[in-house]
Amino acid sequence: MDGQEEKATIEVGHCSQCGRPPVWRVANALLCVDCFHKFEVARTLDFRIAAIGMNYAAAEMDHLAPFGGISPRIQVPDIPRGSTILNNIKVDNSVVGSINTGNVASIDVNISYLKKAGGDEVSAALVELTETIARANDIDDGQKQVLLDQVEFVSEQAVKGAEGRRSGMISAALSALDSTSKATASLSAIWNSVHPILRHFFGMS
Template sequence: MDGQENNAAIEVGHCSQCGRPPVWQVASALLCVDSFHKFEVARTLDFRIAAIGMNYAAAEMDRLAPFGGMSPRIQVPEIPRGATILNNIKVDNSVVGAINTGNVESIDFNISYLKKAGGDEVSAALVELTEAIASAKDIDDSQKRSLIDQVEFVSEQAVKGAEGRRPGMISAALSALDSTAKATASLSAIWNSIHPILRHFFGMS
């Protein structure tokens, strides 16, 4: 069985990650609901990064050879939803409906990884930026979701090794954030302090 995933009832054993009752098996590992959700999120994040990269490559080919129609694009999947658990980012309940909580969960997950890896400065910058966007009163919901999407991509690239990153796409994401943030009163000052941190982290300074 590819991936050895099994959703049949598991009557014995414990989750290999936390010891709670398991409900799923991946290869030889038994997983509880929460651990399986984290596994699915991690797998989806890998696919999202690959899909975004392939879509970017297709767009570049279309730009260089603007004839013959548009190259097909891969649909980028949403992050699997579970209970919203944020360990680093604080988002007021009043703005939850204005943002994609799945994207915020993904950013929060990546921030936890960065902290464990010693990236305290960049993780703090991503926390501050995400919270500022979520609470901003002078941008509409569509702009918030677009900005959060860019921050999510930046956080995904931050947890990858330098050899796995996509500098052109990172630069494009930072430019998109820069354009909107500088024109938004509530984000301008915060962005001016965060932007150099992100550029330095990615070796762009």
């Protein structure tokens, strides 16, 4: 925010979003701990999308250049951690230890954006897919993480405008999800209903 963000130095007033006691000031808005965390998540998501896009562009240039492989890459930051508040996705406490709740929180935020934009069908598809992956008992934790990484990327691209999407990377992510989901009993049925929705949303049908 370059000077527009600072810790609140007074304890008067209320969070501009929820009315709780504020701890940070962003521009002219006071924010409580939870709302400031949501702000940081949203800001980090913007940077993550930009970083992923720049890394993809660098990889494309390296592929075309005869001496490829020298372009620097940007480290994609993790989602800021804090109390995990999910507004759309339901995750049982019994599976929390087997998943990265940061991924799920990021997907949940993107789903909220999609709902506000009128993307109810794709939002419902992403909710159902994420919840099914989280509770799947026939894949290991590592496979769950890979799948959730791919769902997170797909949800990030869904939030972006059509002109800013990376269609090649979206297609690759959907193909990877397709391959694993079809071979996994707990995911195959839901994937058969979700996959066409995602392809149609991204204009691939």
